[in-house]
Amino acid sequence: xxxxxxxxxxxxxxxxxxxxxxxxxxxxxxxxxxxxxxxxxxxxxxxxxxxxxxxxxxxxxxxxxxxxxxxxxxxxxxxxxxxxxxxxxxxxxxxxxxxxxxxxxxxxxxxxxxxxxxxxxxxxxxxxxxxxxxxxxxxxxxxxxxxxxxxxxxxxxxxxxxxxxxxxxxxxxxxxxxxxxxxxxxxxxxxxxxxxxxxxxxxxxxxxxxxxxxxxxxxxxxxxxxxxxxxxxxxxxxxxxxxxxxxxxxxxxxxxxxxxxxxxxxxxxxxxxxxxxxxxxxxxxxxxxxxxxxxxxxxxxxxxxxxxxxxxxxxxxxxxxxxxxxxxxxxxxxxxxxxxxxxxxxxxxxxxxxxxxxxxxxxxxxxxxxxxxxx
Amino acid sequence: xxxxxxxxxxxxxxxxxxxxxxxxxxxxxxxxxxxxxxxxxxxxxxxxxxxxxxxxxxxxxxxxxxxxxxxxxxxxxxxxxxxxxxxxxxxxxxxxxxxxxxxxxxxxxxxxxxxxxxxxxxxxxxxxxxxxxxxxxxxxxxxxxxxxxxxxxxxxxxxxxxxxxxxxxxxxxxxxxxxxxxxxxxxxxxxxxxxxxxxxxxxxxxxxxxxxxxxxxxxxxxxxxxxxxxxxxxxxxxxxxxxxxxxxxxxxxxxxxxxxxxxxxxxxxxxxxxxxxxxxxxxxxxxxxx
Numbered sequence: 001x002x003x004x005x006x007x008x009x010x011x012x013x014x015x016x017x018x019x020x021x022x023x024x025x026x027x028x029x030x031x032x033x034x035x036x037x038x039x040x041x042x043x044x045x046x047x048x049x050x051x052x053x054x055x056x057x058x059x060x061x062x063x064x065x066x067x068x069x070x071x072x073x074x075x076x077x078x079x080x081x082x083x084x085x086x087x088x089x090x091x092x093x094x095x096x097x098x099x100x101x102x103x104x105x106x107x108x109x110x111x112x113x114x115x116x117x118x119x120x121x122x123x124x125x126x127x128x129x130x131x132x133x134x135x136x137x138x139x140x141x142x143x144x145x146x147x148x149x150x151x152x153x154x155x156x157x158x159x160x161x162x163x164x165x166x167x168x169x170x171x172x173x174x175x176x177x178x179x180x181x182x183x184x185x186x187x188x189x190x191x192x193x194x195x196x197x198x199x200x201x202x203x204x205x206x207x208x209x210x211x212x213x214x215x216x217x218x219x220x221x222x223x224x225x226x227x228x229x230x231x232x233x234x235x236x237x238x239x240x241x242x243x244x245x246x247x248x249x250x251x252x253x254x255x256x257x258x259x260x261x262x263x264x265x266x267x268x269x270x271x272x273x274x275x276x277x278x279x280x281x282x283x284x285x286x287x288x289x290x291x292x293x294x295x296x297x298x299x300x301x302x303x304x305x306x307x308x309x310x311x312x313x314x315x316x317x318x319x320x321x322x323x324x325x326x327x328x329x330x331x332x333x334x335x336x337x338x339x340x341x342x343x344x345x346x347x348x349x350x351x352x353x354x355x356x357x358x359x360x361x362x363x364x365x366x367x368x369x370x371x372x373x374x375x
Numbered sequence: 376x377x378x379x380x381x382x383x384x385x386x387x388x389x390x391x392x393x394x395x396x397x398x399x400x401x402x403x404x405x406x407x408x409x410x411x412x413x414x415x416x417x418x419x420x421x422x423x424x425x426x427x428x429x430x431x432x433x434x435x436x437x438x439x440x441x442x443x444x445x446x447x448x449x450x451x452x453x454x455x456x457x458x459x460x461x462x463x464x465x466x467x468x469x470x471x472x473x474x475x476x477x478x479x480x481x482x483x484x485x486x487x488x489x490x491x492x493x494x495x496x497x498x499x500x501x502x503x504x505x506x507x508x509x510x511x512x513x514x515x516x517x518x519x520x521x522x523x524x525x526x527x528x529x530x531x532x533x534x535x536x537x538x539x540x541x542x543x544x545x546x547x548x549x550x551x552x553x554x555x556x557x558x559x560x561x562x563x564x565x566x567x568x569x570x571x572x573x574x575x576x577x578x579x580x581x582x583x584x585x586x587x588x589x590x591x592x593x594x595x596x597x598x599x600x601x602x603x604x605x606x607x608x609x610x611x612x613x614x615x616x617x618x619x620x621x622x623x624x625x626x627x628x629x630x631x632x633x634x635x636x637x638x639x640x641x642x643x644x645x646x647x648x649x650x651x652x653x654x655x656x657x658x659x660x661x662x663x664x665x
Contacts, residue, residue: 051552164551165587165609165618182616203616278460287432289614316439316585317457317485319611323553 043067048121049327051113054084054157057149060120061087068127070094078218081171082154086218091126091145100349101229102342103304105148105219106236108183108295110155110166111320114312114330115236119149121331122338139342142350146226151215152183165320169213173200181207184235185291186216187298190249195290206293219295224302232306232345233299234338239319240288240311241279243268243337246300248284248291254300257283263344264308267337274333277313284309306345310334434464437476437510439583441499443575444512450633452564453528454520455485455571459494473504474580482516485567486560495519503580510578529629532561536602541595548589562604563589569625570608572635577610587611587618601628610639 043063052060065074071093077086092099106119126145130136150156154170168180178200185196185206192198192206199205211217223230245260247253254260264281271279280287284294288311291297300307313322313330322330438458446455464478482495499514520528539558548563549555555563566589574584587609594605603626610619621639 160551164547165611167616203618289432315458318549318553319585319587321549321551321553321588323549323555326553 048117048124048331050324051117051327052120053160054150054153057116057120058087061089061149064089064123064127071127071130072123077148077222079214080152080154081169081214084153084157086148086151086153086215088146088148089123091123091140091147093130093140095141097142099142099144099229100231101144101146101226102232102234102345103146103148103223103226103230103299104234104236104338105151105295107150107156108152108235109237110152110159110168111164112236112238112312113159113320114238114322114327116150116156117327118236118312118331118334119147121327122335123147123149125335135339135343139346143231143342143346148219151219153215155180167203168205169215171207171213173205173208181205181213183213183216184237184295185293186211186213187220187293187295189294189298189301190292193292194249196292204291210293220298223299223304227302227304230299230304231349232341233296233304234308234310234341235295235299236310236312236334238312238322239314239316241277241313241315242288242309242311243279243281244284244288244296244309244311245281246283246307247297248288248294249297251283251285253283256305260306260308263306263341266344267340270340271333271337274336275329277329277333279337306341308341310337433466433474433476433580434461434478434480436578436580436583437464437466437478437499437501437503438480440503440510440575440578441478441480441497441501441512441514442482443571443578445497445514445516446568446571447575447633447635450568450627450631451525451529451629452561452568452627453532454525455564455567456482456495456497456516457485459483462496471505473502473507476501476503486564493519506579508579508582509576510580512575526630532564533602533627533629536561536565537597539595543592543595545592547591562592562595565602565604565625565627566606566608566623568627568633569604569606569623569635569637570610570621572633573608573621573623573637573639574610577612577639581614583613584610584619585613590620593622598626601626601631 043060046060046063061074065072071091073090073092074087075090077088080086104119104122106115107113109115123145126136126140130140152169155166155168158166158170166180168182170179171181172179173181180200182196182204185192185204188210191210196204196206207213207216211220223233243264245254245257245264261281268279268281271277282288284291284296294309296307296309312334313326318326435458438461442456442458459481462479462481464476464480466474466476468474477498477500479496479498482497484493495517497514497516499512501513502511504510535558539562543559543562545559545562548559548566567586570586574586577584589606590609591607592605593607594603596603603624605622605624607620607622610621611617612619619639619641621637624636626634
């Protein structure tokens with residue numbers, strides 16, 4: 001009996017690995033870790049400190065959704081120019097509460113690999129910690145997270161197959177003589193007025209018209225449809241170590257500019273505490289350069305109050321080709337910054353203290369008014 | 376240099392009235408002062424620059440240009456510096472001639488593997504000529520590494536480089552994942568040194584560059600004991616976001632002035648003729664030890 005059980009036990013351990021074609025088995029067999037795309041990668045062995053090709057990110061989204069059913073759902077957003085599906089993840093804890101939405105997108109520029117890496121890290125952190133971590137748990141009580149891990153999928157794939165430093169999408173122009181639109185110049189806000197080019201050869205090509213690109217259309221249609229609920233729009237880029245507020249298309253400031261700077265500065269301070277990295281905070285036109293048609297400016301102008309562009313590490317030493325060895329530190333510090341913003345957003349709308357104060361004030365005023373009318 | 380594209384002038388700094396701001400000559404008196412570790416010149420920078428006439432980006436621009444020039448002039452691949460933070464700065468704008476920036480900034484060691492926090496301090500005067508690259512630069516930095524130690528490190532690097540097997544079996548440095556094999560690290564450092572010259576020469580008040588990747592090593596040999604290095608580098612220009620391939624040829628021997636020739640491509644556009652830029656230089660030394 002015992003030897004039989006022992007044999008069955010052994011089989012139980014070996015069988016899943018023996019049957020599944022996954023990375024761990026490949027490592028054992030060949031003795032060398034090869035970076036092959038494995039159709040059956042186990043989520044437990046998924047490395048968040050490596051860069052992943054698009055096929056693996058698609059798989060990861062499916063597996064994350066399966067592992068955390070009830071909290072995560074995957075949704076179709078639209079098709080890219082090269083007819084690839086765009087998916088976002090919705091992280092939402094079921095409750096009777098009316099939720100507001102936090103939107104985060106990564107990889108609108110293909111070569112900024114650290115950004116999609118951060119989106120994946122962010123999702124992982126939220127899901128692994130929302131039950132035990134009160135800070136994250138609190139956020140999920142009233143907020144839903146919508147995360148688009150790779151916006152410019154065609155471009156991202158192109159950086160893996162052909163040109164590591166490609167930036168734009170892969171749409172064809174001028175009878176196939178030039179390719180790609182800068183998706184972050186294609187949104188319908190002061191389109192192509194400044195800081196963008198009408199020349200399809202240029203890397204800041206704004207497209208053939210506002211929202212001419214299917215990727216831009218997919219994102220803006222969706223965000224527009226949810227704009228009443230979205231309180232925070234975060235778009236992740238690299239490099240430069242900046243937290244940018246609106247606007248790029250003008251030096252004028254948004255109505256809540258002071259608040260955005262304050263929240264942004266607090267986030268930069270939280271980020272710096274983690275690994276000492278310096279981030280600067282300011283409007284795009286002030287501290288970076290002028291741009292028109294950016295998603296951040298567009299989001300602000302359709303009424304989303306907290307709209308930021310994050311430019312992640314580094315400062316130019318490696319630039320876009322940030323070593324994978326820096327993924328962890330970058331993601332950890334960025335996580336602190338994003339959580340800081342989310343805390344401020346949460347406290348603005350749901351802080352129980354301020355809610356009570358507002359109710360009391362309203363009551364007192366109401367009483368005063370009735371007294372006045374009696375006199 | 377053919378301007379690639381008309382840069383839309385920002386409203387304000389390049390306005391019709393000459394803007395006059397404070398000059399701080401005593402900034403230059405900081406030469407040779409031992410660096411107290413710079414106060415965390417962090418994200419709250421551009422103190423003292425309350426004037427809305429020009430963006431705080433100009434100070435960063437000037438600091439970068441000054442550092443490229445400093446690195447080139449130092450000619451030492453083991454002592455490369457990167458910008459940490461701008462501490463303070465003043466600028467005078469003359470719409471006809473250009474603009475002069477006086478500033479103080481902190482620097483960090485280029486090689487991130489080095490554990491110690493060795494913040495250095497530099498003061499510089501940078502003059503951007505209108506629409507023209509190659510800003511005139513006067514820069515002094517606190518001496519961080521003993522000169523002897525620096526020469527020793529350079530020599531060790533040199534010996535390491537001489538042992539590299541040629542032809543070098545590399546396609547690009549770093550690879551797509553940002554990895555540089557430790558044995559090839561000196562190549563990256565030396566390439567960055569040569570690129571510093573090119574990047575300084577190409578910088579204007581609007582355009583600034585970073586070295587993105589070495590796309591090919593064309594030749595690596597020792598001639599007359601010096602390292603003779605011919606390579607193609609991809610420079611990233613920030614405001615246009617373009618990637619500029621430059622072919623660079625440099626000759627280096629520790630302690631001797633760096634010799635650089637280069638030839639950069641400008642991207643073809645329908646409206647403009649393609650242009651190429653060439654330049655060459657021999658770095659001046661502080662010691663004149665020819």
